[in-house]
Structures are given as structure tokens and as C-alpha cells.
Amino acid sequence: MPLIDIGVNLMHASFDKDRMDVISNSKKAGVAALVITGASVKASLEASSFIKQNPDAPCALYFTAGIHPHEAKTLDDEGLETLRNLGMNAVAIGECGLDYFRDYSPRHIQRHCFEKQLMLAADLGLPLFLHERDAFDDFSAMLKDFISKVPNAVVHCFTGTEAELETYLELGCHIGITGWICDERRGQNLKALVKKIPGQRLMLETDAPFLIPRNLPQKKQRNEPKYLPHIAAAVAFHQGKEPVQVAEETYANTLEFFGINSVAPCLCEGKN
Numbered sequence: 001m002p003l004i005d006i007g008v009n010l011m012h013a014s015f016d017k018d019r020m021d022v023i024s025n026s027k028k029a030g031v032a033a034l035v036i037t038g039a040s041v042k043a044s045l046e047a048s049s050f051i052k053q054n055p056d057a058p059c060a061l062y063f064t065a066g067i068h069p070h071e072a073k074t075l076d077d078e079g080l081e082t083l084r085n086l087g088m089n090a091v092a093i094g095e096c097g098l099d100y101f102r103d104y105s106p107r108h109i110q111r112h113c114f115e116k117q118l119m120l121a122a123d124l125g126l127p128l129f130l131h132e133r134d135a136f137d138d139f140s141a142m143l144k145d146f147i148s149k150v151p152n153a154v155v156h157c158f159t160g161t162e163a164e165l166e167t168y169l170e171l172g173c174h175i176g177i178t179g180w181i182c183d184e185r186r187g188q189n190l191k192a193l194v195k196k197i198p199g200q201r202l203m204l205e206t207d208a209p210f211l212i213p214r215n216l217p218q219k220k221q222r223n224e225p226k227y228l229p230h231i232a233a234a235v236a237f238h239q240g241k242e243p244v245q246v247a248e249e250t251y252a253n254t255l256e257f258f259g260i261n262s263v264a265p266c267l268c269e270g271k272n
Contacts, residue, residue: 001247002032002263004254005130005225006176007095007156007205008038009065011046014107014209014222019050022224024058029226032251032263037129037207039068039095041079044086059225060263064129066094072105072113080116084124091258093121095128095156098142100134101134114142127257130155131172136164140171147171152257153201157206157207159186165193169201174257179223181234182213191238199249203257204232 005026013215026034036051048175049230054061065086067075087093097118098110121128128150132139147153153173158165161271168175169223181190205228212223213230220227229243236246254260 001244002030002251003204003228003247004033004035004251005031005206005208005228006035006154006203006254006258006264007037007178008034008208008225009039009043010208011043011050012209015227020054020057020264022226023061026225026228029229031059031225031228033062033219033254033260034225035258036061036063037093037095038063038065038086038090040071041067041072041082044083044090048086048089060260062258062260063089063090064092064094065090066096066117066129069096069097069099069110069114069131070102071269075109075113075116079224080120081118084120085122087120087124087126090126091260092129092154093117093124094129095131097131098139099131099133100138101160103105103215107135107138111142114139118142118146118150122146123215125150127154127259131157132160136160136167140164140167143171143173146245147173151259153258154203156205157211158245161189162193162196165196169198174201174203174253176203177231178205178207178210179211179213179231179234181238182215182231183212192243195239197239199245200253202230202235202246202247202250203254204235204250206231220248237248 036047044065208223
């Protein structure tokens with residue numbers, strides 16, 4: 001059963017020398033499609049251009065258009081208009097949200113940037129690809145005002161508390177799980193909470209090149225979407241399910257969430 005990686009930073013500089021090999025290796029591992037994360041106007045533009053230039057890529061490729069809260073201070077009217085234009089072909093608006101852990105952009109500017117992207121998703125009728133770290137109160141309050149105006153929303157790389165998970169599920173959000181669940185230092189809470197995520201709300205992602213699963217048989221420095229089956233297996237174990245069931249559920253969820261009709265079977269020849 002194929003998998004879909006809903007969050008891979010494929011335009012990151014670490015992939016500049018072997019981007020197409022990374023995609024080919026993903027296909028071989030059983031990953032049928034990649035959703036390239038737009039974490040800035042530049043990255044969103046690059047993702048859109050790369051997809052247009054590679055219509056025959058081994059995996060089906062899609063992209064989101066957005067500005068990560070770290071980059072919120074870069075938002076201007078021109079950038080917002082660029083995101084609007086990119087939204088005509090993107091499958092979601094984001095990565096957007098709030099990050100009070102790093103505060104690379106001032107918090108009031110983060111909130112302004114997030115609100116602009118919430119409004120944009122509502123205007124375009126697109127799902128939201130969301131980021132939240134150490135900003136739950138402000139983030140959830142802002143999201144509540146817009147959640148009914150967008151078709152779907154996924155909390156990318158969820159690592160929060162049980163109360164936060166319950167709030168997101170009550171709002172109707174999907175939950176994205178990364179290799180954080182494979183981290184013996186930081187992932188213990190997530191291992192307990194993942195079983196509380198309903199099958200129809202779960203999606204999988206690597207967040208590559210970040211968040212390499214720490215329990216891979218051989219230590220690696222760079223995360224890649226080819227490791228998504230490893231994450232799926234960890235999720236299945238902690239949910240008490242078979243990996244094929246998690247693959248089937250997340251595959252169907254992802255197609256529906258992003259409004260993708262199907263991913264051609266010939267694009268995936270990897271493991272079941």
C-alpha cells in the first residue's frame with residue numbers, strides 16, 4: 001500500500017545536488033506522492049517551478065504556498081499577492097502559524113502574517129498546513145475564528161499535549177505525525193497520544209530534511225521521504241494496528257484532505 005508524505009522541504013539547499021535521486025528513492029520505498037512545503041514565498045515559488053519543470057518525476061508532486069512564522073517578518077503586499085497567485089495551483093496554504101519557541105519574527109508580526117494567510121485560505125477555499133510551537137493559546141484562538149471558513153486544516157508535526165490534541169480534534173483538524181515519534185528523548189508523550197488520533201484524522205510526514213527518525217538501523221544525518229514507511233510502522237505499533245492499515249487510512253485521508261483524485265498506481269512500486 002503506497003504512502004504520501006504531506007510535508008517535505010524538498011527545496012531545501014541540502015537537496016540541491018540530488019533532488020531527483022531523493023524522489024526516485026522515495027518511490028522505491030513505497031512513497032507514491034510528495035507534498036512540498038512552502039515555508040516562504042521563495043520556497044513556494046521554487047516548489048511550483050520545480051513541479052512544472054518535472055512533470056514526469058518518479059513520484060506525484062504537489063506543493064503548499066505559505067510563509068513559516070520564522071519568516072513572518074518578510075511578508076509584504078507583493079509577497080501576499082504572490083501567494084495568492086500560487087494558490088491557484090497549490091493544494092494548501094502554509095506552512096503558516098505561530099512559533100514562540102524561537103521568536104525569529106516578533107510575535108505581533110507572526111500573528112499578523114498568520115491572520116493574512118488564514119484569510120487567504122478562506123478566500124481561495126484551500127486547506128491549511130499549520131505550524132504551532134509554544135503558542136497554543138494564541139494559535140488556537142485565531143484558528144477558531146477561521147476553521148469554519150476553510151475546507152480542511154492539518155496541524156503539521158504535532159508534538160503537543162493531550163489537551164491540545166483534544167482541542168485540535170474538536171476543531172475538526174487533521175493531525176500530522178513525523179519522525180518525532182521515533183525519538184527516545186522527546187517522543188515519549190507522542191507515543192502515548194497517537195493512539196487517541198482517529199484513523200480518519202491522521203496523516204504522515206517526514207518534514208525532511210529535518211527530524212530524522214533517531215531509531216533508524218543506521219544513523220543518518222539527513223532525513224528523506226524514503227523513511228516515511230519507518231515512521232508509518234512506528235505509528236502503527238503505538239496505535240496497535242498493522243502498518244498496512246495505517247497506510248490505507250492515511251493514504252485515503254490525504255487524498256480527500258488535499259482534494260487529490262488519485263495517485264497513479266504506476267508511480268509507486270515499493271513495499272506494501
